[in-house]
Amino acid sequence: MSGPGPLITPTLERVQTGVEAFDELVMGGLPRGRTTVVGGTPGSGKTVFATQFLAHGIAHDDEAGVFVTFEESPADIEANLSGFGWDLAGWREAGRLAFVDASPNDSDEMVVGDFDLSALLARVLHAVDAVGAKRVVLDSLAQLFDHFIADQTLVRRELFRISSALKQAGLTVLMTAERNSEYGEITRHRFEEFVADSVVILRNVLGRERRRRTIEVLKMRGSRHVEGEAPFTMLAGRGIVAVPLSSLRLEQHSSSKR
Amino acid sequence: MSGPGPLITPTLERVQTGVEAFDELVMGGLPRGRTTVVGGTPGSGKTVFATQFLAHGIAHDDEAGVFVTFEESPADIEANLSGFGWDLAGWREAGRLAFVDASPNDSDEMVVGDFDLSALLARVLHAVDAVGAKRVVLDSLAQLFDHFIADQTLVRRELFRISSALKQAGLTVLMTAERNSEYGEITRHRFEEFVADSVVILRNVLGRERRRRTIEVLKMRGSRHVEGEAPFTMLAGRGIVAVPLSSLRLEQHSSSKR
Amino acid sequence: MSGPGPLITPTLERVQTGVEAFDELVMGGLPRGRTTVVGGTPGSGKTVFATQFLAHGIAHDDEAGVFVTFEESPADIEANLSGFGWDLAGWREAGRLAFVDASPNDSDEMVVGDFDLSALLARVLHAVDAVGAKRVVLDSLAQLFDHFIADQTLVRRELFRISSALKQAGLTVLMTAERNSEYGEITRHRFEEFVADSVVILRNVLGRERRRRTIEVLKMRGSRHVEGEAPFTMLAGRGIVAVPLSSLRLEQHSSSKR
Amino acid sequence: MSGPGPLITPTLERVQTGVEAFDELVMGGLPRGRTTVVGGTPGSGKTVFATQFLAHGIAHDDEAGVFVTFEESPADIEANLSGFGWDLAGWREAGRLAFVDASPNDSDEMVVGDFDLSALLARVLHAVDAVGAKRVVLDSLAQLFDHFIADQTLVRRELFRISSALKQAGLTVLMTAERNSEYGEITRHRFEEFVADSVVILRNVLGRERRRRTIEVLKMRGSRHVEGEAPFTMLAGRGIVAVPLSSLRLEQHSSSKR
Amino acid sequence: MSGPGPLITPTLERVQTGVEAFDELVMGGLPRGRTTVVGGTPGSGKTVFATQFLAHGIAHDDEAGVFVTFEESPADIEANLSGFGWDLAGWREAGRLAFVDASPNDSDEMVVGDFDLSALLARVLHAVDAVGAKRVVLDSLAQLFDHFIADQTLVRRELFRISSALKQAGLTVLMTAERNSEYGEITRHRFEEFVADSVVILRNVLGRERRRRTIEVLKMRGSRHVEGEAPFTMLAGRGIVAVPLSSLRLEQHSSSKR
Amino acid sequence: MSGPGPLITPTLERVQTGVEAFDELVMGGLPRGRTTVVGGTPGSGKTVFATQFLAHGIAHDDEAGVFVTFEESPADIEANLSGFGWDLAGWREAGRLAFVDASPNDSDEMVVGDFDLSALLARVLHAVDAVGAKRVVLDSLAQLFDHFIADQTLVRRELFRISSALKQAGLTVLMTAERNSEYGEITRHRFEEFVADSVVILRNVLGRERRRRTIEVLKMRGSRHVEGEAPFTMLAGRGIVAVPLSSLRLEQHSSSKR
């Protein structure tokens, strides 16, 4: 199109999530330095996916992580996720993982009608510094955003500001988002999926009394990715295990053809 | 994944509900010290399920219980549930069961526009102390929360605070929630199911003029569980009797395989 | 479950409605001293059902009744229901039936923004005393509740208070509720069916240009009941005539089996 | 039920509409002295039906009529309906028909936020006196009621008051109501169909590019009526011509049978 | 019905639209001196239809026209419609067509909260005088009405006033209206289709990746018309070309038959 | 119709988008000097399409461009789009492309409750001058418009003003718009698609676990265009590649035929 430009160059560096078949879907992993939103209904596996992303960074890529939790206490997170074989407590003690507990009863900084995310952001960046983190998880912002249901633009801008600030710090961010239904309308706040650079959707669909879990990359700005839903399961001792798509439907035409 | 971590260790202690086939679905029972939300439409069996959970604790596990009721009077509860063979009145007199009557005409503590759950919480914890309770039922919070329909975050935070306080007291809590339809949108307040550690759904579906009741574990943080709907019935003298799933679809791969 | 408790004991005394096949569905009638909500779309038969309940009490069980009407005048009620063979006027004159006319043009007690049901309650209890009533019909509260559409909790609490007060007076209460569609969302105010002890639904479904009427017991706290829809018709001189279910699907397992 | 009462006695006197097959559906006509709401989508035939009701009264039953119009001018009504063979202008001049023009530009009595229907009611009753009318048509109240969309109870009460006042004057009233869809939710204001004594629905359904018109009696308090939809057409020179139901599904059991 | 009245007399004079097959559907054209609303989704052809109506008047019936535009500039209209072979610019210069540009940046008369259409009406009537117009197009009022979304009655009354004023001036008016979906709910403001004398709907339906355009007369007060959808296409040099219905389903019974 | 007018004359000059098969659909390209809205769900390809439109102008038609970005930073845009072979950074340095960064953290000019687009417009026009741009992309206005969700008319007017101002400057404008679902309701703000001169829709439909991308011209004022959906894919090194419709369903009747 514009002469011999850089073709199929993966301009975006990748961060492995540890969900192997998923990393294949997205050309190696989540884009480094970007924000990925992982949306899903209750129990769809958002927290498991997010933790696996951190655990893989710590255990395999030597990348420390920060887990910002808004409703589950760090102790609960550690207990809940230990079944998957992730030694969160050990890593925390070893200084490779830090928690930021942003749950209501832990801090009173949240003021109705005069909302400011600066204090939260400062705590997150401080934790990042403390462990030298490269990966950050926010699980989930919904609790904050429900505050401002009446002022959508404000929420949108704050969401934008948080991801901008973390992006500028070179961090790869994974934020979870609440979806009220499996298909149909997007997230609770309706625009997270427009604002984010990448969107991954976890589904847990009830059909004929059986549940079926799937993962889908809805979008990934600046990157090819396999499209459509891939089934997955959650295994004790392993976490999320996605099924590699039998047929990768990537149309890889030679770009010089035109 | 992260070396030899604790695999398939059931980190969460279990509390039997007394619904045998259900306890099998959830690896032995509800997680001790956690909050489980039981959602359902009118008459779906929420109160029966919750009472059976208390009754089983008292009669079989020597665990006293507290029943917090928001609209049905304790006397009505006792009368309504006696048909299932549970001697609530006897247990109450024997000091193994306590009621907290939080219905409107019993207390005037509820002030519109200046809502505070502290008084309620104090009464509940006092009752817990009085009988040495290990299990608590709240049936149902909807009446409180309808107050604050306009301030979703406030409700969400209060819901979070109640379960946190009860969790800190080491109690296993079962809260009922109102759902307006069998499938589709989640609970009335839309976020109980995100906030809770575990969510169980009771359905009462009308198909071709016949009703069909099912129970489903929607999520259980930190735990495997059988997925999908299991049929149940309510029998006089027994309570809820679920049908064990013929094929337990639990993929139990050896976790050392990877 | 808890040793040899009282099995299949019908702890709830029953009040016959006069709709024979319906009384069979609910183990003999509506629970005495409780509130039953009868919901339905316009013309579904709510008023006929409610009147039949009163008429049967007066003519067959020697139980006087009070009919609280919110929009139809007592004279209209008497005229409209005479076609079914009920001599409401005669009973009224004989002091076995009393009307409370709570329609707007009859009383100015309804004040926007400062709503109080006490006066209404006083009038109802006075009428109950006057005729020594055992049965009360309120048809329908919707007109009152539309007032407070913005404050759902207030309405819910008032609804709760009315039924509590009448229950304390030992009365068996039947309240009608407006439903906007045959299936799907519950009543107009969305919570009557959660608050009531028993819920009966009258449907009038249009299919292929034909109407089909059915009655269903959605819930009955503390009682077994046949589940699912039973067809009915309205006959001049008789009122509602339900079709007995050919197969009573009541699973009556011996409760000693366990 | 209550001994030998008056069986199948048509307690309600009937007023013929002039739509023959329709009058058969409702045991002879609309109940005299009552309010019937005729609901339908735009162009469904509400005004034609209402006018035919007046025209039949004037031309065949020697009953004068009053037509209260809220948006179409009397001149337009006369022109639009002349195609059906009704000489509205002639009858008006002969003093057998009176128009009340309540359209906005004709009167300034409508004040936002301080609404009072008394003036309108006075004008209607004055017109009734002037021609000695027995039948009144209001086409349609929607324009008034849109005012008060935020205060449903007020509208409901005003609607109740208008019909009460006209009923007390012994008039047979036909009010048209706007419905936004053919099936599903009831009228625009959601409760007209609960308040009215009788409800007739005109439908104009699009199926496979063809329109199909039907008429249905949704309810008629105090009266039997054929249920379900009956097809109709509008013929020049005749008005609405309904198709008599081939099989009158009236279950006329002998009422002495019980 | 009322003796030998004027049967099948086309009491309403007709105005040809220039869409031949459409004029056949409506017994010769739109009713003279009346308001017709043409509703449709974006790009459904509302502006083309409206312009064709004006163009036909000017070129074939020697009736001058006024085009009131609310968002497209007159220059754009002229350019956009020239492809259909209509020399709008030429006619404008020849004094047979006048534009009223009511777009926001052209006039500041629109004041939020204190809305008055009088100035607009004056400009339209002035343009009508200037060219001696018989036909007026308003395309589209939506922009004005969005203002008052909170006060539906106000909009309804203003809509009524505009059409009344133009009707009194003897003009044949065509107003376009925005519909958000092809089938289902009526127009954006929900009542235009009740207020107007005639309603025409343009549809542009997507089925199996193909679009299909249809035109339908939803209602025409005071007139017979063919019912149901007729397919059409838009041809360069011709405008809208509707397909004559193969079978005119007009039931033309002899009206003397009764 | 009006004699020998200019037939099939493409009165609107065309601007190639660089998506070859798409340009064929729209008779050569987007209308010069007009506003085209490109709507789609998250990740549907709005930004890729918009950039390709600019890139093609710069690389093939020697038309400079301005990219106004509201949430993605220019650096991110450059990185994300480089995979398609477009050297945005190079063009920017060569003065053939300018960015206007209107994202929240870049400017504080956005004031809640006192919104004014003048400053933004000035910046855009300044950038246009700086590079001598002929094409402008705004991606996307949603962030601005969410502000004014309560005042739809204001947004509509502002949207109108922006496109008018840019149109008057002779620019060809492409604005992206957010759609919440693939089919069904139009854009988030509900009226962009009515206001714009041309509307293009990008869809990304999930069917049986597979995604399918299509492009459709919903409307193009003043122009013929192929109707219906055309499939497309996004190829590294090329951008959007649409599939030419096998059968161009353009009814090209000779216009002299009539």
Ligand SMILES: Nc1ncnc2c1ncn2[C@@H]1O[C@H](COP(=O)(O)OP(=O)(O)OP(=O)(O)O)[C@@H](O)[C@H]1O
């Ligand atoms: N050890 C385990 N083995 C297998 N499955 C497990 C295990 N632990 C948890 N799960 C599954 O993971 C689910 C919880 O997932 P997770 O907490 O990630 O959901 P979530 O999307 O974060 O939900 P929420 O919105 O409630 O936070 C459980 O409901 C269960 O189905």
Ligand SMILES: Nc1ncnc2c1ncn2[C@@H]1O[C@H](COP(=O)(O)OP(=O)(O)OP(=O)(O)O)[C@@H](O)[C@H]1O
């Ligand atoms: N003795 C009994 N035998 C069999 N079934 C019974 C018995 N008692 C109650 N039931 C069934 O249980 C239902 C009531 O269940 P329950 O009160 O638990 O419902 P719920 O979900 O709490 O409803 P609500 O929202 O109204 O409180 C009754 O409608 C009936 O169908």
Ligand SMILES: Nc1ncnc2c1ncn2[C@@H]1O[C@H](COP(=O)(O)OP(=O)(O)OP(=O)(O)O)[C@@H](O)[C@H]1O
């Ligand atoms: N004598 C009769 N014989 C047969 N059916 C009758 C008779 N009288 C009334 N009906 C039927 O009963 C219906 C009215 O029922 P009813 O007044 O109980 O309805 P409802 O649910 O109270 O309606 P609403 O919400 O309007 O008050 C009539 O529409 C008619 O179908």
Ligand SMILES: Nc1ncnc2c1ncn2[C@@H]1O[C@H](COP(=O)(O)OP(=O)(O)OP(=O)(O)O)[C@@H](O)[C@H]1O
């Ligand atoms: N002379 C006629 N012959 C046949 N059909 C006619 C004749 N006049 C009118 N109609 C039909 O009647 C319809 C108008 O009916 P009517 O005015 O009663 O509807 P409506 O329900 O009152 O509508 P609205 O809500 O718009 O007032 C026309 O659309 C047309 O289909």
Ligand SMILES: Nc1ncnc2c1ncn2[C@@H]1O[C@H](COP(=O)(O)OP(=O)(O)OP(=O)(O)O)[C@@H](O)[C@H]1O
């Ligand atoms: N010269 C032409 N030849 C064929 N079709 C054309 C021509 N010009 C326009 N069209 C068609 O007409 C459509 C535009 O129609 P029109 O402007 O009347 O729609 P509208 O309903 O007024 O839309 P809006 O609500 O956006 O104003 C174009 O999308 C195109 O499909």
Ligand SMILES: Nc1ncnc2c1ncn2[C@@H]1O[C@H](COP(=O)(O)OP(=O)(O)OP(=O)(O)O)[C@@H](O)[C@H]1O
């Ligand atoms: N180099 C590439 N090769 C192939 N496909 C790519 C490439 N880069 C991006 N894509 C595809 O393009 C999508 C992003 O498209 P784009 O950013 O234009 O969407 P958008 O409609 O602007 O979304 P948003 O509303 O989130 O801004 C990615 O999700 C991916 O599917």
Ligand SMILES: [Mg+2]
């Ligand atoms: Mg989670």
Ligand SMILES: [Mg+2]
């Ligand atoms: Mg209950």
Ligand SMILES: [Mg+2]
């Ligand atoms: Mg009734």
Ligand SMILES: [Mg+2]
């Ligand atoms: Mg009408």
Ligand SMILES: [Mg+2]
């Ligand atoms: Mg248009």
Ligand SMILES: [Mg+2]
């Ligand atoms: Mg984008």
